[in-house]
Amino acid sequence: xxxxxxxxxxxxxxxxxxxxxxxxxxxxxxxxxxxxxxxxxxxxxxxxxxxxxxxxxxxxxxxxxxxxxxxxxxxxxxxxxxxxxxxxxxxxxxxxxxxxxxxxxxxxxxxxxxxxxxxxxxxxxxxxxxxxxxxxxxxxxxxxxxxxxxxxxxxxxxxxxxxxxxxxxxxxxxxxxxxxxxxxxxxxxxxxxxxxxxxxxxxxxxxxxxxxxxxxxxxxxxxxxxxxxxxxxxxxxxxxxxxxxxxxxxxxxxxxxxxxxxxxxxxxxx
Numbered sequence: 001x002x003x004x005x006x007x008x009x010x011x012x013x014x015x016x017x018x019x020x021x022x023x024x025x026x027x028x029x030x031x032x033x034x035x036x037x038x039x040x041x042x043x044x045x046x047x048x049x050x051x052x053x054x055x056x057x058x059x060x061x062x063x064x065x066x067x068x069x070x071x072x073x074x075x076x077x078x079x080x081x082x083x084x085x086x087x088x089x090x091x092x093x094x095x096x097x098x099x100x101x102x103x104x105x106x107x108x109x110x111x112x113x114x115x116x117x118x119x120x121x122x123x124x125x126x127x128x129x130x131x132x133x134x135x136x137x138x139x140x141x142x143x144x145x146x147x148x149x150x151x152x153x154x155x156x157x158x159x160x161x162x163x164x165x166x167x168x169x170x171x172x173x174x175x176x177x178x179x180x181x182x183x184x185x186x187x188x189x190x191x192x193x194x195x196x197x198x199x200x201x202x203x204x205x206x207x208x209x210x211x212x213x214x215x216x217x218x219x220x221x222x223x224x225x226x227x228x229x230x231x232x233x234x235x236x237x238x239x240x241x242x243x244x245x246x247x248x249x250x251x252x253x254x255x256x257x258x259x260x261x262x263x264x265x266x267x268x269x270x
Contacts, residue, residue, distance in 0.1 A: 097122035098265035120151035
Protein backbone atom coordinates (compact mmCIF):
# COMPACT_ATOMS: atom_id res chain seq x y z
CA UNK A 1 0.00 0.00 0.00
CA UNK A 2 2.72 2.43 1.03
CA UNK A 3 4.76 1.45 -2.01
CA UNK A 4 1.82 2.21 -4.29
CA UNK A 5 1.34 5.66 -2.75
CA UNK A 6 5.04 6.47 -3.14
CA UNK A 7 4.97 5.35 -6.75
CA UNK A 8 1.84 7.43 -7.45
CA UNK A 9 3.35 10.51 -5.79
CA UNK A 10 6.60 10.09 -7.75
CA UNK A 11 4.64 9.82 -10.97
CA UNK A 12 2.66 12.98 -10.21
CA UNK A 13 5.86 14.81 -9.26
CA UNK A 14 7.59 13.81 -12.48
CA UNK A 15 4.55 14.92 -14.47
CA UNK A 16 4.53 18.30 -12.74
CA UNK A 17 8.28 18.71 -13.38
CA UNK A 18 7.79 17.99 -17.09
CA UNK A 19 4.99 20.59 -17.31
CA UNK A 20 7.11 23.24 -15.59
CA UNK A 21 10.09 22.53 -17.83
CA UNK A 22 7.86 22.78 -20.87
CA UNK A 23 6.46 26.12 -19.73
CA UNK A 24 9.96 27.49 -19.02
CA UNK A 25 11.02 26.46 -22.52
CA UNK A 26 8.01 28.29 -23.97
CA UNK A 27 8.81 31.44 -21.99
CA UNK A 28 12.45 31.44 -23.08
CA UNK A 29 11.57 30.76 -26.71
CA UNK A 30 9.01 33.62 -26.80
CA UNK A 31 11.41 36.06 -25.09
CA UNK A 32 14.21 35.36 -27.57
CA UNK A 33 12.06 35.45 -30.71
CA UNK A 34 10.03 38.58 -29.99
CA UNK A 35 11.64 41.94 -30.61
CA UNK A 36 12.62 44.10 -27.65
CA UNK A 37 9.82 46.66 -28.08
CA UNK A 38 7.22 43.90 -27.77
CA UNK A 39 8.66 42.13 -24.75
CA UNK A 40 5.96 43.51 -22.40
CA UNK A 41 3.27 41.97 -24.62
CA UNK A 42 5.29 38.75 -24.76
CA UNK A 43 5.47 38.74 -20.96
CA UNK A 44 1.70 39.08 -20.72
CA UNK A 45 1.06 36.22 -23.18
CA UNK A 46 3.63 33.96 -21.54
CA UNK A 47 2.32 34.85 -18.11
CA UNK A 48 -1.26 34.00 -19.11
CA UNK A 49 -0.12 30.69 -20.59
CA UNK A 50 1.77 29.87 -17.41
CA UNK A 51 -1.29 30.70 -15.32
CA UNK A 52 -3.61 28.68 -17.55
CA UNK A 53 -1.44 25.58 -17.71
CA UNK A 54 -0.84 25.53 -13.99
CA UNK A 55 -4.56 25.57 -13.24
CA UNK A 56 -5.11 22.69 -15.65
CA UNK A 57 -2.96 20.39 -13.50
CA UNK A 58 -4.92 17.36 -12.36
CA UNK A 59 -3.88 17.59 -8.72
CA UNK A 60 -6.00 20.15 -6.82
CA UNK A 61 -3.58 19.97 -3.90
CA UNK A 62 -0.75 21.17 -6.16
CA UNK A 63 -2.96 24.06 -7.35
CA UNK A 64 -3.50 25.28 -3.82
CA UNK A 65 0.24 25.16 -3.09
CA UNK A 66 1.30 27.13 -6.18
CA UNK A 67 -1.67 29.54 -6.42
CA UNK A 68 0.00 32.35 -4.44
CA UNK A 69 3.17 32.05 -6.53
CA UNK A 70 1.14 32.22 -9.76
CA UNK A 71 -0.72 35.35 -8.66
CA UNK A 72 2.61 37.02 -7.84
CA UNK A 73 3.96 36.15 -11.28
CA UNK A 74 0.87 37.55 -12.99
CA UNK A 75 1.20 40.78 -10.99
CA UNK A 76 4.81 41.06 -12.13
CA UNK A 77 3.88 40.50 -15.78
CA UNK A 78 1.04 43.02 -15.53
CA UNK A 79 3.34 45.69 -14.12
CA UNK A 80 5.87 45.02 -16.88
CA UNK A 81 3.15 45.69 -19.45
CA UNK A 82 2.02 48.91 -17.76
CA UNK A 83 5.57 50.25 -17.64
CA UNK A 84 6.58 48.88 -21.02
CA UNK A 85 3.81 50.56 -22.99
CA UNK A 86 4.69 54.11 -21.80
CA UNK A 87 6.62 55.51 -24.78
CA UNK A 88 9.65 57.52 -23.71
CA UNK A 89 12.84 58.67 -25.35
CA UNK A 90 15.81 60.61 -24.03
CA UNK A 91 18.19 62.96 -25.82
CA UNK A 92 20.92 65.42 -24.89
CA UNK A 93 20.13 68.88 -26.24
CA UNK A 94 22.88 71.43 -26.76
CA UNK A 95 21.51 74.97 -26.78
CA UNK A 96 22.34 78.63 -26.45
CA UNK A 97 20.27 81.59 -25.26
CA UNK A 98 20.14 84.48 -27.69
CA UNK A 99 21.54 87.87 -26.61
CA UNK A 100 18.13 89.43 -27.34
CA UNK A 101 16.69 87.50 -24.40
CA UNK A 102 15.83 89.30 -21.18
CA UNK A 103 15.57 88.37 -17.53
CA UNK A 104 14.78 90.84 -14.80
CA UNK A 105 13.42 91.28 -11.30
CA UNK A 106 10.42 93.55 -10.89
CA UNK A 107 9.33 94.96 -7.53
CA UNK A 108 7.72 97.90 -5.82
CA UNK A 109 7.82 100.01 -2.68
CA UNK A 110 5.30 102.26 -1.00
CA UNK A 111 6.64 105.03 -3.25
CA UNK A 112 7.40 103.62 -6.71
CA UNK A 113 8.12 100.56 -8.85
CA UNK A 114 11.53 99.31 -9.97
CA UNK A 115 13.10 96.64 -12.13
CA UNK A 116 16.62 95.23 -12.21
CA UNK A 117 17.71 93.52 -15.44
CA UNK A 118 20.39 90.89 -15.89
CA UNK A 119 23.19 92.34 -17.99
CA UNK A 120 25.34 89.19 -18.24
CA UNK A 121 25.33 87.04 -21.35
CA UNK A 122 24.34 83.38 -21.14
CA UNK A 123 26.85 80.73 -22.15
CA UNK A 124 26.18 77.65 -24.25
CA UNK A 125 24.89 74.67 -22.32
CA UNK A 126 23.48 71.16 -22.56
CA UNK A 127 20.40 69.55 -21.02
CA UNK A 128 19.27 65.94 -20.77
CA UNK A 129 15.63 65.75 -21.88
CA UNK A 130 13.27 62.75 -21.62
CA UNK A 131 10.04 62.87 -23.64
CA UNK A 132 6.85 61.01 -22.75
CA UNK A 133 3.21 60.91 -23.90
CA UNK A 134 4.14 61.66 -27.47
CA UNK A 135 6.37 64.56 -26.51
CA UNK A 136 3.76 66.42 -24.45
CA UNK A 137 5.65 65.77 -21.20
CA UNK A 138 9.35 66.64 -20.86
CA UNK A 139 11.60 65.75 -17.94
CA UNK A 140 14.84 67.69 -17.62
CA UNK A 141 18.23 67.08 -16.08
CA UNK A 142 21.08 69.61 -16.02
CA UNK A 143 18.77 72.32 -17.43
CA UNK A 144 19.97 75.10 -15.12
CA UNK A 145 20.29 78.85 -15.52
CA UNK A 146 23.00 80.31 -13.30
CA UNK A 147 22.54 84.04 -12.72
CA UNK A 148 25.23 86.21 -11.20
CA UNK A 149 23.60 88.44 -8.58
CA UNK A 150 26.09 91.21 -9.29
CA UNK A 151 24.98 91.07 -12.93
CA UNK A 152 21.60 92.60 -12.03
CA UNK A 153 21.40 96.30 -12.88
CA UNK A 154 18.67 98.61 -11.56
CA UNK A 155 19.94 101.66 -13.55
CA UNK A 156 20.76 103.35 -10.26
CA UNK A 157 24.04 102.91 -8.41
CA UNK A 158 22.50 103.34 -4.98
CA UNK A 159 19.78 100.81 -5.77
CA UNK A 160 22.39 98.41 -7.12
CA UNK A 161 24.31 98.60 -3.85
CA UNK A 162 21.12 98.09 -1.84
CA UNK A 163 20.16 95.12 -4.03
CA UNK A 164 23.51 93.37 -3.57
CA UNK A 165 23.35 93.94 0.17
CA UNK A 166 19.76 92.74 0.39
CA UNK A 167 20.47 89.61 -1.71
CA UNK A 168 23.59 88.82 0.39
CA UNK A 169 25.63 88.74 -2.80
CA UNK A 170 28.97 88.47 -0.96
CA UNK A 171 27.85 85.26 0.71
CA UNK A 172 25.59 83.92 -2.09
CA UNK A 173 26.87 85.31 -5.41
CA UNK A 174 24.56 83.26 -7.65
CA UNK A 175 20.86 82.63 -8.23
CA UNK A 176 20.03 79.34 -9.97
CA UNK A 177 16.89 78.25 -11.76
CA UNK A 178 16.77 74.51 -12.55
CA UNK A 179 14.03 73.33 -14.89
CA UNK A 180 12.70 69.93 -13.79
CA UNK A 181 9.69 69.23 -16.00
CA UNK A 182 7.26 70.77 -18.45
CA UNK A 183 3.89 69.66 -19.81
CA UNK A 184 2.13 70.98 -22.89
CA UNK A 185 -1.31 72.11 -21.71
CA UNK A 186 -2.54 73.61 -24.94
CA UNK A 187 -1.26 73.98 -28.49
CA UNK A 188 1.78 72.43 -30.15
CA UNK A 189 5.38 73.23 -31.08
CA UNK A 190 5.69 70.60 -33.80
CA UNK A 191 5.73 73.06 -36.69
CA UNK A 192 7.28 76.50 -37.32
CA UNK A 193 4.94 79.31 -36.31
CA UNK A 194 2.98 77.25 -33.81
CA UNK A 195 2.63 78.20 -30.13
CA UNK A 196 1.80 76.38 -26.93
CA UNK A 197 1.00 76.91 -23.30
CA UNK A 198 3.06 74.88 -20.85
CA UNK A 199 3.04 74.15 -17.14
CA UNK A 200 6.61 73.89 -15.87
CA UNK A 201 8.19 72.94 -12.57
CA UNK A 202 11.46 74.61 -11.61
CA UNK A 203 13.72 74.68 -8.58
CA UNK A 204 14.77 78.19 -7.51
CA UNK A 205 17.84 78.64 -5.33
CA UNK A 206 18.24 82.11 -3.83
CA UNK A 207 20.68 82.64 -0.95
CA UNK A 208 20.77 79.25 0.81
CA UNK A 209 17.08 78.42 0.22
CA UNK A 210 15.70 76.10 -2.46
CA UNK A 211 12.03 76.12 -3.36
CA UNK A 212 9.94 74.49 -6.07
CA UNK A 213 8.04 76.97 -8.24
CA UNK A 214 5.28 76.18 -10.76
CA UNK A 215 5.47 78.36 -13.87
CA UNK A 216 2.93 79.18 -16.56
CA UNK A 217 4.96 79.37 -19.76
CA UNK A 218 4.07 80.62 -23.22
CA UNK A 219 6.15 79.16 -26.03
CA UNK A 220 6.58 79.80 -29.75
CA UNK A 221 8.50 77.91 -32.41
CA UNK A 222 10.23 80.63 -34.38
CA UNK A 223 12.23 78.43 -36.77
CA UNK A 224 13.39 74.85 -37.15
CA UNK A 225 15.76 75.13 -34.17
CA UNK A 226 14.74 78.39 -32.46
CA UNK A 227 12.14 78.80 -29.71
CA UNK A 228 10.89 81.63 -27.51
CA UNK A 229 9.69 81.20 -23.93
CA UNK A 230 8.10 83.80 -21.67
CA UNK A 231 7.07 83.42 -18.04
CA UNK A 232 6.88 85.21 -14.71
CA UNK A 233 7.51 83.78 -11.25
CA UNK A 234 5.95 85.50 -8.26
CA UNK A 235 8.22 85.23 -5.22
CA UNK A 236 8.42 86.52 -1.67
CA UNK A 237 11.82 87.66 -0.47
CA UNK A 238 11.18 86.40 3.05
CA UNK A 239 10.69 82.85 1.66
CA UNK A 240 14.38 82.96 0.71
CA UNK A 241 15.66 84.42 3.98
CA UNK A 242 15.82 87.95 2.53
CA UNK A 243 14.59 90.91 4.54
CA UNK A 244 12.86 93.55 2.34
CA UNK A 245 14.97 96.70 2.64
CA UNK A 246 13.82 100.09 3.85
CA UNK A 247 15.53 103.49 3.56
CA UNK A 248 15.21 106.98 5.05
CA UNK A 249 14.47 105.59 8.52
CA UNK A 250 11.68 103.42 7.19
CA UNK A 251 9.90 106.08 5.15
CA UNK A 252 10.46 104.03 1.97
CA UNK A 253 9.78 100.31 2.32
CA UNK A 254 10.23 97.70 -0.39
CA UNK A 255 7.35 95.24 -0.56
CA UNK A 256 8.04 91.58 0.10
CA UNK A 257 6.57 90.32 -3.17
CA UNK A 258 8.74 90.49 -6.30
CA UNK A 259 8.52 88.95 -9.78
CA UNK A 260 11.27 87.21 -11.72
CA UNK A 261 10.40 87.61 -15.41
CA UNK A 262 11.82 85.69 -18.37
CA UNK A 263 11.75 86.30 -22.10
CA UNK A 264 14.18 83.74 -23.46
CA UNK A 265 15.00 82.97 -27.09
CA UNK A 266 16.79 79.64 -27.32
CA UNK A 267 18.50 77.94 -30.22
CA UNK A 268 19.26 74.22 -30.34
CA UNK A 269 22.70 73.34 -31.65
CA UNK A 270 22.26 69.65 -32.52
